[in-house]
Amino acid sequence: MRPDQVSVVPSSVIASASSFENAQRTVDYLRSYGMDSGSMSIVGAELRQVRKRPRVPVVKLTAAGALHGAVLGLLAGVFVTLVAETTLTGLVVVIWGLVYGGLLGTLWGLFRGLIRNRPEVEITEVVPTRYEVRCPVEELSVARTLLADASDVDDGRVEREVIADAPHEERDAA
Known part of the structure; x- marks a missing residue:
């Protein structure tokens, strides 16, 4: 589903995963x-703000700048x-272009x-902090059955836990 689309089908949480890859495996x-993958969605939950300092080594940026400058000079x-x-x-002009381009690229990268x-x-x-796998309410029982069967099989493909507070038909009917 595209980010600008709004889901018109009510959905329920069927599984929760700690990483996007695990949710995608689910x-x-x-x-x-x-099950139709178009009806399922992966939603990020428990959002938090993270502050990061961009750390790229100066040597790496300088070397990349030198390489780009040398290619442009060439x-x-x-x-x-x-x-x-x-x-x-012609050879001297090409070599001078390579040298000057490398020098300018090195300074630029530095x-x-x-x-x-x-x-x-x-x-x-x-x-x-976690990702929820959601599906339409009509397919909820099928998805729960499949996930319950998958927890008995220890094949390493499926790593998730079914959310305990997800709505159940038995509880909602009572």
């Missing part, structure tokens, strides 16, 4: 037994060799690394 397991040298008339040979890794820069993200 959906894959249910889908392998014939391309510029080839372009100048093909288009312009110079007193230098400054980028120094600016990016400032101590006062923090990134704030909202991340879920």
Whole structure:
């Protein structure tokens, strides 16, 4: 389901997982037994804010900048060799382009690394602590039966716990 779509079918929580991969495995397991994956959804729950400091080593950014600059300088040298008339040979122009591009790229990467890794820069993200697998109310009993059968099988594919406070038909009828 796309993020801008609103679900018109009431859904119930059938399973909870600590990671998105485990929730996806749950959906894959249910889908392998014939449930429609389009009707199921994975929803992040218990959201919390996390502050992270972006840490990319300055050396890594400098090396990447040098590599990108060298490639751009090489391309510029080839372009100048093909288009312009110079007193230098084509090989010398290409080598100068490579060297100057590498130097400029190194400086660019160094400054980028120094600016990016400032101590006062923090990134704030909202991340879920768990993921809920939801399905329409009409398919709830089928999904619960499949998940109950999966808990008896220890094949390592399915790791989840059925939420105890999810609505049950027996409790709701009473």
